[in-house]
Structure formats: structure tokens, C-alpha cells
Amino acid sequence: MGIIIWLIVGGIVGWLASIIMKRDAQQGIILNIVVGIVGALIAGYFFGGGINEAITLWSFIYSLIGAVILLAIVNLFTRKSIR
Numbered sequence: 001m002g003i004i005i006w007l008i009v010g011g012i013v014g015w016l017a018s019i020i021m022k023r024d025a026q027q028g029i030i031l032n033i034v035v036g037i038v039g040a041l042i043a044g045y046f047f048g049g050g051i052n053e054a055i056t057l058w059s060f061i062y063s064l065i066g067a068v069i070l071l072a073i074v075n076l077f078t079r080k081s082i083r
Helices: 002-020 029-047 057-078
Strands: none
Touching: 002 029, 002 057, 029 057
């Protein structure tokens, strides 16, 4: 059941992060899920916790921040600037 939660929350977080970073039209659902899951891992590393322990408002926000950081890093390498 945990993998299904990761996929759903990762998809939502990745989708919201792609809207914030204005990359929504360039990404599909699979990339949104990957960005959301990697963003949650980044958030777990920097902020502790993560969505493995429990899905709370704070873990969701931290995962979103991690996904936005990931997309900003990707923008640095693909566009040479952060939007």
C-alpha cells in the first residue's frame, strides 16, 4: 500500500511543482511522479521525516519544496537560468 501512496502523492507534488516552475506543458505524468518522489526524498534529507512516516500538511509542503528545488536545479542545466 505504501508504494501506491508514494505514486499518488508524488504525482500531485510533482504536478504542483511543475506548475510553480512553469514546466507543466513539458512534463508528462510519469515525470511528474518522478519529480514528486525525488522531491520527497530531498525534503526528507534536508528537513527530516518525509512522507514515509506520515502524510501530513508539513510533509506535503516539504515534499513540494524539495520538488521545486529539484526543478530549479534542472532549469539551471537546461535553460541556464531559474525562472
